Amino acid sequence: MVRTPLRILTVALVLLVAAGGGFYxxxxxxxxxxxxxxxxxxxxxxALWAQSGHRDFLCKECHGTALSSGLHSLKEKGMMFVDHFTxxxxxxxxxxxxxxxxxxxNCRRCHGTEYxxxxxxxxxxxxxxxxxxxxxNRAEQLNADCLRCHGMFYRGRIQxxxxxxSQKGPWTxxxxxxxxxxxxxxxxCHKIHREGSPAVPAEYAEPGKIFYSRRGSPSTVLFYxxxxxxxxxxxxxxxxxxxxxxxxxxxxxDPRQRVCVQCHAPGAFHQAGTADDRTxxxxxxxxxxxxxxESHSNESRQSCINCHPAISNCGLDVTKMNTTFLxxxxxxxxxxxxxxxxxxxxxPPRRRPR
Amino acid sequence: xDSGSRISRRDFMKLATLGAGSLSLIAGCAPKHPPGxxxxxxxxxxxxxxxxxxxxxxxxxxxxxxxxVVSFIDRQLDGPYRRFRGDYRRxxxxxxxxxxxxxxxxxxxxxxxxxxxxxxxxxxxxxxxGGWKExxxxxxxxxxxxxxxxxxxxSPRHGGNPDYASYRMMGIDYPPILGQNRYRF
Numbered sequence: 001m002v003r004t005p006l007r008i009l010t011v012a013l014v015l016l017v018a019a020g021g022g023f024y025x026x027x028x029x030x031x032x033x034x035x036x037x038x039x040x041x042x043x044x045x046x047a048l049w050a051q052s053g054h055r056d057f058l059c060k061e062c063h064g065t066a067l068s069s070g071l072h073s074l075k076e077k078g079m080m081f082v083d084h085f086t087x088x089x090x091x092x093x094x095x096x097x098x099x100x101x102x103x104x105x106n107c108r109r110c111h112g113t114e115y116x117x118x119x120x121x122x123x124x125x126x127x128x129x130x131x132x133x134x135x136x137n138r139a140e141q142l143n144a145d146c147l148r149c150h151g152m153f154y155r156g157r158i159q160x161x162x163x164x165x166s167q168k169g170p171w172t173x174x175x176x177x178x179x180x181x182x183x184x185x186x187x188x189c190h191k192i193h194r195e196g197s198p199a200v201p202a203e204y205a206e207p208g209k210i211f212y213s214r215r216g217s218p219s220t221v222l223f224y225x226x227x228x229x230x231x232x233x234x235x236x237x238x239x240x241x242x243x244x245x246x247x248x249x250x251x252x253x254d255p256r257q258r259v260c261v262q263c264h265a266p267g268a269f270h271q272a273g274t275a276d277d278r279t280x281x282x283x284x285x286x287x288x289x290x291x292x293x294e295s296h297s298n299e300s301r302q303s304c305i306n307c308h309p310a311i312s313n314c315g316l317d318v319t320k321m322n323t324t325f326l327x328x329x330x331x332x333x334x335x336x337x338x339x340x341x342x343x344x345x346x347x348p349p350r351r352r353p354r
Numbered sequence: 355x356d357s358g359s360r361i362s363r364r365d366f367m368k369l370a371t372l373g374a375g376s377l378s379l380i381a382g383c384a385p386k387h388p389p390g391x392x393x394x395x396x397x398x399x400x401x402x403x404x405x406x407x408x409x410x411x412x413x414x415x416x417x418x419x420x421x422x423v424v425s426f427i428d429r430q431l432d433g434p435y436r437r438f439r440g441d442y443r444r445x446x447x448x449x450x451x452x453x454x455x456x457x458x459x460x461x462x463x464x465x466x467x468x469x470x471x472x473x474x475x476x477x478x479x480x481x482x483x484g485g486w487k488e489x490x491x492x493x494x495x496x497x498x499x500x501x502x503x504x505x506x507x508x509s510p511r512h513g514g515n516p517d518y519a520s521y522r523m524m525g526i527d528y529p530p531i532l533g534q535n536r537y538r539f
Contacts (some may be wrong), residue, residue: 040432044425090512091433145534225529228511236517238527265533275533337475 023066028060035059039080041089048193055196062106062192072098083137091182094229097153104185111186118186127151128179131162132171141167149263150183152226169243188224189259191231223259234259242279246271249281252287256295264289273336282338285329300325388414391425392432393439398446399424402498404462405449409502415523418502426505426514438497447495448485455484472527 007336027035036059037046042227049055060068061214066077074303083089095103108115116126130150131142142165151161156175159165163174173179197217202210222231242249247271273281280287294304304325308318319325322342324333332341339347392397406418415421433440453461453472461469475481477499479492486494505514515521521528 043392044429067456087432087436091429091513096479140534149534223529226510227529230509230511232529233517236519236522237529238522238531240531261531262529265531267533277533 024065028058028065032059041084041093043079045093045193048195051195052192053196054192062103063095064102069102080152084258092229095153097181100153100182100185100187103187104182107186107190114296118296121294121297121299122183122190123296123298124182125184126180127161127175127183128173129294130183132173134169134171137169138167139172141165142171148226151178152183152188152224153176153185153289189221191222194218194222194231194233219255221256221259223262237262240265240270242266242270242272242277244281249279249280250286252286252288252291254290256290257288260289278335281336282341283298284335284337362370378514391428393422394428397450398442399428400462401446401449401460402427402442404458404469404504405473405498406502408473411466411501416508416519421506422510422514422516423502423505426508426512427501429513430501435501438501441497442492444485444490445498448481448490448494452481478479484500484507 007040022123031043032046032049036042054062058077064073080089084088104115127150131137131146142158142162147154147158147161159174161173161175161178162171164171195218197215200213200215203213204210219234221234223234223237224231234255235258237255239258240251240261261277261279264276264278266272266279267274271277272279278289284292291307292300294300294302304319321332322330323334323337324330325334368452390405394402403419403424406423408418410418410421410423412420425436431442449461451461456472457468461472462487464472473495476486476491476495479489480492505512507520508515510516510518518526518528
């Protein structure tokens with residue numbers, strides 16, 4: 001019998017495609033319990049995911065498939081198999097920056113409103129906008145700690161990112177591919193593999209008890225610590241201890257604010273108003289950042305009306321008062337303004353609202 | 355090509371089918387351990403948690419078990435501490451054996467006083483029978499204590515101390531709150 005190598009090769013190819021395709025389809029369509037979780041390296045992540053609000057999504061929805069990013073993902077997934085059998089896997093499995101940025105696009109598919117708000121606010125700034133800022137770079141030399149709050153997922157060093165590292169420009173991106181990437185993606189403040197709130201139907205037989213039967217929901221806000229490469233839950237973050245000279249400033253214990261102050265922080269001596277501190281003082285002392293700022297856009301145009309319906313305690317429309325809310329060059333910063341700043345001759349007695 | 359190295363069409367089909375079929379076996383590689391753990395069984399984890407709670411007892415702050423000692427050891431036994439797997443296996447089995455022999459109960463079911471006394475014996479090398487030969491009880495205790503401390507006071511990235519609970523207990527603010535920019539727009 002004459003063998004025809006071409007025929008054998010064709011049959012082999014067909015079999016390979018059929019087997020590989022079938023396996024690929026099965027792997028990406030089945031429950032993680034019978035696929036990804038088969039590797040014990042994945043189990044702890046998977047256990048957390050199973051408790052999260054994203055538990056109905058398959059792994060591929062966020063992590064992609066072995067072919068979704070071409071050779072890159074094929075190599076990565078292939079290496080996972082190699083590591084599984086050689087025991088050479090990492091201590092913790094984490095996304096690299098490229099995958100974190102891909103995730104941002106996946107978040108957008110379902111969280112379009114939040115994405116749009118984030119895009120319109122200050123936290124969607126790009127690497128180029130932050131690291132090529134002429135005014136900043138002449139005032140303060142770029143250094144490794146910049147990456148703690150801007151580009152926390154970047155795996156390189158600051159010198160790999162921007163050049164020169166001096167206060168004399170002009171500055172250019174050494175990592176040109178980073179230029180248009182956001183420095184604060186979704187996963188800075190959010191994490192998918194975390195405890196969620198299980199769906200529990202309300203008990204309508206006794207509507208008055210619905211409130212009392214509710215469990216407290218775990219915080220959805222976290223902070224990504226670049227140095228340890230882990231997320232810390234907002235309630236576990238330290239509360240800012242702030243001084244105004246010798247006086248202790250009353251700081252809100254809102255867990256969300258603890259995330260804000262990780263980056264919008266005072267200088268080393270924790271004196272109010274130093275460095276990037278915006279902690280409310282004066283008439284707003286004790287309020288938290290999210291009391292006025294929308295979480296994703298940081299927008300605060302509606303903030304006055306939320307707490308001052310129409311009029312203030314003084315009987316004046318607070319939105320028309322001389323503060324930075326109305327005019328960016330006002331000497332009365334909305335974060336720090338006091339009654340005495342406007343009432344320089346003494347604070348008048350409270351008037352009845354008109 | 356000589357005829358000896360040739361493969362018949364039938365053999366090729368058999369091999370190809372086997373090869374393709376074996377791919378699906380990877381998915382059938384069912385986890386051998388409870389969800390969330392890599393090495394330790396439920397019994398191992400329960401025993402180790404009870405030991406951890408005696409070494410670092412809970413008070414207003416979490417004890418060893420709650421603060422991730424078991425998950426730290428479990429994760430490390432699958433990584434840099436793979437070399438200690440045998441010692442843990444031997445020590446946990448010996449501990450269970452000793453408790454059943456002396457008290458007819460597992461260590462986890464003993465009162466806190468009895469647990470502490472037993473661990474004291476272990477620490478001093480007083481346990482010599484069964485799996486504790488050649489001074490193993492002292493070595494095992496020191497190993498578990500050392501790993502419990504690493505878990506409790508180390509970085510959460512290694513599997514213990516979730517959300518830096520021990521840092522808060524010691525009054526250490528972490529991550530530190532530290533502003534950077536010294537200019538104003």
